[in-house]
Amino acid sequence: MEVILKEDVNKLGHRGDVVKVANGYGRNYLLPGKLAIEATAANKAVIEQMKNSAARKAVKEKAAAELQAVELSKVELSFERKVGDNDHLFGSVTSGDIAAALEAQGYEIDRRKIALEEPLKTIGEFHVPVKLFRDVTAHVKVTVNGDRPVAAATVAE
Known part of the structure; x- marks a missing residue:
């Protein structure tokens, strides 16, 4: 089963990646947990848009995470x-x-x-x-x- 990751998943891939996973792992964990969407033809057409917005979003999230890391270290x-x-x-x-x-x-x-x-x-x-x-x-x-x-x-x- 091919899925498009909506979030980073350890040992699998980053947001926006198209990965091949076992059917059970995709159906029982990734899809219900909203960590991925099924890689259909329609979803693959949207992937480029998703990657561009994800790149912009990642820059903002990393900056926010760095600020939060400084706060959490205290x-x-x-x-x-x-x-x-x-x-x-x-x-x-x-x-x-x-x-x-x-x-x-x-x-x-x-x-x-x-x-x-x-x-x-x-x-x-x-x-x-x-x-x-x-x-x-x-x-x-x-x-x-x-x-x-x-x-x-x-x-x-």
Whole structure:
């Protein structure tokens, strides 16, 4: 199946590209997610117009993404999770949690753009990459704390 990408898709192509994909991938993921349109004769005729407007739009979006990256690099998020023995978390901090926390601070970031390889399952400080545009990535500081206060060291006399 041939599709025309409406958005950049990782490991597949950029907006405006005509790519050949498996039928199921196109029908079940790309088309319903509005990431692509079917590459029919009518749609192929429109592709040149789409590429020209996409080029103009990309310049504006990249500039906006660079500004947002500067703002996001200053953001610090803190999460508190329940912990057990040896600072083992019950639960984790996911890209959805980070997206919700960013939205609460006024940044609308899709959770799919948060490049978290796996959920954060330990206490500590992490720098999570957020892919805003093709070549623009911001890093958000995320701190995961336990729900128990750290025991103060006692000195025996």
